[in-house]
Amino acid sequence: MAVLAAEPGAAARGVDWRHVLKESALAAFIALMLTITMVGLRTLDSGGSLIIETRFPEVAVAVLLVFLGRFGLVLTREGMPLPVLIGGVVVAAAGLFLPLPATVLRVMTVAGGIILALRAGWVLWRHSAVTADREARDLAMDRVGASVQRVTRYVAPLAIAFAVALPFIPGLNDRSSIDIATLVLMYVMLGWGLNIIVGLAGLLDLGYVAFYAVGAYSYALLATTFGWSFWLCLPLAGVFAASAGLILGFPVLRLRGDYFAIVTLGFGEIIRVILLNWYDFTNGPDGISSIPRPSFFGLATFTRRPGEGDTAFHDLFGLDYSTVHRVIFLYYLILALALIVNFFSLRVRKLPIGRSWEALREDDIACQALGINRRNIKLAAFTFSAMFGGIAGSFFATRQGFISPESFTFIESAVILAIVVLGGLGSQAGVVLAALLLIGMPEVLRELEQYRMLAFGGAMVLIMLWRPRGLLAHRDPTVTLHGGGRGAKAGEAVAAAGAPAQ
Amino acid sequence: MLLNVAGVHTYYGSIAALRGVDLTIEKGEIVTLIGANGAGKSTLLMTICGNPKARQGQVTFDGHELTGMPTFEIMRNGIAQAPEGRRIFPRMTVLENLQMGALNGDPENFDEDLRRVFDLFPRLRERQGQRGGTLSGGEQQMLAIGRALMSRPRLLLLDEPSLGLAPMIVKQIFEVIREINKQQGVTVFLVEQNAYHALRLADRGYVMVTGQITMSGSGRELLADPEVRAAYLEGGH
Numbered sequence: 088m089a090v091l092a093a094e095p096g097a098a099a100r101g102v103d104w105r106h107v108l109k110e111s112a113l114a115a116f117i118a119l120m121l122t123i124t125m126v127g128l129r130t131l132d133s134g135g136s137l138i139i140e141t142r143f144p145e146v147a148v149a150v151l152l153v154f155l156g157r158f159g160l161v162l163t164r165e166g167m168p169l170p171v172l173i174g175g176v177v178v179a180a181a182g183l184f185l186p187l188p189a190t191v192l193r194v195m196t197v198a199g200g201i202i203l204a205l206r207a208g209w210v211l212w213r214h215s216a217v218t219a220d221r222e223a224r225d226l227a228m229d230r231v232g233a234s235v236q237r238v239t240r241y242v243a244p245l246a247i248a249f250a251v252a253l254p255f256i257p258g259l260n261d262r263s264s265i266d267i268a269t270l271v272l273m274y275v276m277l278g279w280g281l282n283i284i285v286g287l288a289g290l291l292d293l294g295y296v297a298f299y300a301v302g303a304y305s306y307a308l309l310a311t312t313f314g315w316s317f318w319l320c321l322p323l324a325g326v327f328a329a330s331a332g333l334i335l336g337f338p339v340l341r342l343r344g345d346y347f348a349i350v351t352l353g354f355g356e357i358i359r360v361i362l363l364n365w366y367d368f369t370n371g372p373d374g375i376s377s378i379p380r381p382s383f384f385g386l387a388t389f390t391r392r393p394g395e396g397d398t399a400f401h402d403l404f405g406l407d408y409s410t411v412h413r414v415i416f417l418y419y420l421i422l423a424l425a426l427i428v429n430f431f432s433l434r435v436r437k438l439p440i441g442r443s444w445e446a447l448r449e450d451d452i453a454c455q456a457l458g459i460n461r462r463n464i465k466l467a468a469f470t471f472s473a474m475f476g477g478i479a480g481s482f483f484a485t486r487q488g489f490i491s492p493e494s495f496t497f498i499e500s501a502v503i504l505a506i507v508v509l510g511g512l513g514s515q516a517g518v519v520l521a522a523l524l525l526i527g528m529p530e531v532l533r534e535l536e537q538y539r540m541l542a543f544g545g546a547m548v549l550i551m552l553w554r555p556r557g558l559l560a561h562r563d564p565t566v567t568l569h570g571g572g573r574g575a576k577a578g579e580a581v582a583a584a585g586a587p588a589q
Numbered sequence: 590m591l592l593n594v595a596g597v598h599t600y601y602g603s604i605a606a607l608r609g610v611d612l613t614i615e616k617g618e619i620v621t622l623i624g625a626n627g628a629g630k631s632t633l634l635m636t637i638c639g640n641p642k643a644r645q646g647q648v649t650f651d652g653h654e655l656t657g658m659p660t661f662e663i664m665r666n667g668i669a670q671a672p673e674g675r676r677i678f679p680r681m682t683v684l685e686n687l688q689m690g691a692l693n694g695d696p697e698n699f700d701e702d703l704r705r706v707f708d709l710f711p712r713l714r715e716r717q718g719q720r721g722g723t724l725s726g727g728e729q730q731m732l733a734i735g736r737a738l739m740s741r742p743r744l745l746l747l748d749e750p751s752l753g754l755a756p757m758i759v760k761q762i763f764e765v766i767r768e769i770n771k772q773q774g775v776t777v778f779l780v781e782q783n784a785y786h787a788l789r790l791a792d793r794g795y796v797m798v799t800g801q802i803t804m805s806g807s808g809r810e811l812l813a814d815p816e817v818r819a820a821y822l823e824g825g826h
Contacts (some may be wrong), residue, residue, distance in 0.1 A: 439692055446689050449678035455640065456672050458664035458693045458740065564682045564718065 102165045111158040118153035122146045144188045152192075152199055159203045168207040175204030191538055239516045239559075246519070250422055254415045262411055269418045269486070271526045273479060276425035278506040278518035279432060280475030285504065286513035287432070287441065288468035289448025291348040294355025295503050297335075298328040298473040300362060300495035302480025307375040307490055308368075317381035321481050328477020329470045331358075336469040340462050343451070355500055362492040374491025380413065381420070381485050389413035417486050424482060428475045429515055435471075437565045444468050445513075445562075502526075509550060511557025520558050524550075591616045591744060591776050592637070597646035599629075599636045606632040608800040609646070614744070614778055619770050621779040621787040621808070623821060624797035630780045631673055633797070634748050637778075638670060639663045650744065665693050669742035671733040673749050679722025683713055686721050686732055690739030698741065705773070706735040709765055727758035731765075738769065744776045745769065751783040759783065763790050784821035788812045796821075 127146040130137045155178060159171040179200025187193045253268055254260050281295045302324040309315045309323065339350045362369045369375070382388050383400050391408050393399040400416075401408045435441035443464045446454050454461055484490050506525055510517025529543055550558065592614040599607040606629050614620045624630050636643050639660040648655045655663050664670065669690075678686050687706060691699050707714035710731040716724060721732060730750050737745055747766065751759040763786050770777050781787035788794050788808040796804040796817060804811065811817050 442685070442689060443692065445681065446678050449680055450676050453672060453676035453678065454689075455660045456638065456664060456670045456676070457689055457736070458661045460659075460661045562680050564685060566682075566684055566688065 102162070102167060107158065107161045107165060110161050111154050114157035115150050115154035119146070119150045122149050142188070145192060148187060148192050148196070152196060156199050156203060160206065163207045163210055168210040171207035172204050172211065175200045175202075175207060179204065233563075243516065247426070251419075254418060260411075262414055265411070265414050265418050267527065267530050269414070269421055270530075271522050272418070272421045272425050273483065273486075274503065274506055274522040274526045275519055276421060276428055276479045276482075277476060277503045278510065278522055279425065279428040279515065280472055280479060281503050282507050282513060282515070282518055283432060283435075283444070283475070284468045284472035285507050287436065287448065288444040288465065289512075290465065290468065291344070291504075292351045292469075292472070293348050293497075293500055293504065294351035294353070294358075295472070295476055296495045296497070296499040297351075297355040297358040298331060298476030299480040299483065299499065300358050300492075301328045301331045301473075302477030303484040303490050303494070304362065304369060304375070304480075305477065306481035307378045307484045310379050310485075311375060311377070314379075316385060317379065317481075317485050318385055321478060324481035325474045325478045328480065329474035331477075332470045332473025333466060335473075336466045340465055352497070352500075355495075355497060359492050359495050362495070369492075372491060372493075374489055374493070375484075376489045378484050378488050378490065380488065381417075383416065389416065417482075421482055421486075424478060431471075431475075432515060440464065440467060442565070505547070509547070509557055511554075511559040513562060514557065514559040517557055517559035590614075591618075591651055592778070593647075593649045594633070594637065595647045595649075597633070597636060597643045597648065599632055599641055600644050601632075601641065606641075606800055607636060607643075610797075610800070610802055612795055612802060612805075614776060616743075616776055617770075617774060618792045619766070619777040619779060619790060621781055621791035621794045622797055623781055623784040623787055623794060623811075623817075625820075626782070628797045629800040630797055631748055632800075634670070634746055634778070634780050637663075637746065638668070664740075667741075667743040668746065669737035669740050669744075670746040671730075671737045671748065671750060674752070675726075675729045675733040677721040677724075677729050677732050677736065680720055682718055682720055683724070683732055684717045686736050687713075687739050690736035692740075694740050699739075702739050702741060706738055709738075709768065710735055727754050727762070730754060730758075730762055734762075734765070734769075738773075738775070742775060744778065747777065747779045749781060750779070751781060751786065759786060763787075766790060784817070785812070788817075 123146055126149060127142055129140045129142060131140050155174070159174055162168075163171045177200070179197045182193050182196030182200060187196065250268075250272075254265055259265075277295070277299065281292065284290050284292050284295075305324040305327040306317065306320040309320045310317065315323075335351070335354050339347055339354075342350055363371055365371070380389060383403070387393075387398040387400040387403040389400050389412055390397075391399070393402075399408070400406075400412055406412070432441075436445065443454065443459050444467075446457075446459065447461065447464055447468075451461060454464075483494070487494075502525060506518055506521040509525065510519070510521035524546070528546065529540075590613055592612075594610055594612040597607055597610045598605065610629075610633055612620075612622075612633070622630050622633065632641070635641060637648055637655070639655065639658055639662075643656050646656070650663075650666060650668060653666065655666075678689060681689070687703060688699075691702060694702070707717075712728055713731055713735055716728065721729065724732060734745075734747070734750065750762050750766070754762065766777060766779065767790060769775050779787055779791065788811050791808040794806065794808050794811045795802050796811065804814070804817065806814070812822075
């Protein structure tokens with residue numbers, strides 16, 4: 088809507104009130120449709136029978152809020168930010184003092200008013216239109232991404248050092264913090280694994296959880312049926328998942344874009360449905376329980392009283408027994424696994440195969456014209472991606488001790504994909520940031536109870552509005568001549584030296 | 590005879606795009622194919638590359654039959670292409686784009702080939718760290734040609750290199766094509782709508798109308814031909 092980029096000072100002259108009202112009314116209508124059932128009706132358990140309680144005042148306030156918010160936004164866009172600024176402050180104040188039917192409404196009213204006021208104030212301050220110049224904004228974002236990426240070079244070792252030190256930092260080394268950290272790292276690993284196929288090769292895989300499931304069940308079944316050790320099963324799980332990737336890869340190679348995404352989505356569901364229904368093999372919906380915990384590299388176990396011929400971890404190191412040992416060990420294990428995936432991705436981008444993945448993402452017809460065998464390249468991306476998913480899956484199985492098809496629903500794929508997209512396709516640091524946000528935030532937001540997912544969704548929408556290409560959308564070149572010279576400078580260097588590049 | 594196209598028919602579904610095309614390219618020549626929009630010029634070029642495949646007829650390159658080979662193998666046999674619309678990799682830098690061109694070549698030759706491309710297009714040397722997508726149209730075309738040259742092709746296929754470029758730039762590009770041909774001995778097959786420039790540059794030319802070759806001759810002859818003049822050159826160039 089660049090047409091609407093009017094000077095804010097020009098004010099009312101150009102405001103199309105009918106349009107403004109229509110748009111606001113539409114937003115309010117949508118809000119009504121959404122809230123009337125979700126907020127307006129509520130089932131209550133009263134003495135054994137369910138009754139429906141209505142909460143229409145809440146609905147009314149919510150709809151009114153949406154109407155006012157939309158009205159303010161449109162008005163700002165139409166060049167009247169000053170009244171909107173004032174209105175926003177008034178709404179926020181009203182939220183503070185008026186008797187509202189629920190606390191959450193109060194919070195929303197105040198927050199909505201403040202956001203609206205900030206938005207209008209921003210426009211006033213910039214003294215230019217909101218939608219100013221999309222491209223310039225994109226470019227600016229890319230620059231931000233680039234500088235963040237530069238900083239990443241120094242921050243990454245620090246972050247890794249922090250991750251390594253975490254179990255020993257007082258205040259952060261309690262069991263629940265390490266558990267959350269382990270959970271985040273699992274998703275970091277999955278994100279990095281999926282990043283290979285989605286971020287590098289540019290193939291939208293909506294069924295990544297299938298490989299996760301294959302890995303988890305491989306370990307669970309091998310360990311419970313044959314009693315094989317975790318350390319033997321870990322690579323095997325990777326191999327099984329990679330084979331699954333290869334098998335799926337063949338039929339979908341011809342597909343591109345949406346069609347590819349749909350087939351992978353289907354594959355993810357097929358795996359889940361098989362796990363659910365093949366009772367003799369997978370134990371169906373009952374899942375597999377008492378999956379063995381990993382040993383300390385086969386040297387010691389994490390039990391208080393080891394069985395015959397086993398050594399206990401605390402005895403091996405002369406420590407007092409503590410259940411935290413295993414938690415910390417699992418944490419380090421997933422940290423190491425995740426870092427391996429990261430190292431692989433960073434290295435592979437510099438190799439012909441990784442470069443070809445990126446080229447495939449950019450333009451697959453050009454790839455063909457350059458003599459790249461698209462089929463093999465795609466298959467490789469798929470297989471590697473699947474392998475890492477499988478390894479993460481076997482870690483999941485050993486950590487939980489129990490798995491069932493419940494854990495491998497589409498929402499898992501969606502979350503992993505959201506981590507990759509939110510972080511910025513292909514950005515390794517972005518994945519970490521997004522995983523922290525997406526996995527860490529719901530944990531932190533537990534205080535909000537039933538509004539947790541609402542806040543979570545809102546935060547995601549805000550991030551995508553603020554950075555439509557992901558948090559760290561910037562691609563770092565993998566090669567420069569003479570160690571980092573850019574542009575003309577490097578060119579002169581080559582000309583002068585008369586060549587030996589790289 | 591470096592490239593021989595004999596009686597090639599190509600179809601898109603049930604629609605015939607090429608209807609029995611014969612064409613030869615000798616070693617060291619610049620050969621151009623001109624024709625109107627939709628005549629089948631690009632289809633012929635793509636058929637040589639194996640996508641779409643010829644339903645009838647034969648394409649041979651240096652005595653080897655190409656018909657039926659998958660595209661990526663054809664492109665590994667000494668043929669390179671600067672595709673229509675340039676199709677450079679927009680988010681990769683100039684240098685990375687050129688590296689992609691050298692992917693199947695001998696890594697030993699990389700430095701030398703890179704220098705050769707940079708000497709042909711000094712502009713690319715200046716911009717080597719810049720992302721492909723941020724280059725101007727002319728620079729992108731240079732990059733597309735440079736990328737194709739990185740594989741040391743014996744035959745270079747160019748699909749409308751002048752498309753959408755300013756006359757000055759078109760002139761420059763065509764001069765470089767001549768240089769590639771004369772100094773480096775690369776045989777060039779040039780598909781063009783810009784008949785005037787193409788025919789002046791080419792040793793020989795072919796004219797294509799609705800999937801068939803209707804005329805052929807030296808560039809000079811075709812330029813002088815009244816029919817060609819009327820159909821492709823009147824109203825300036």
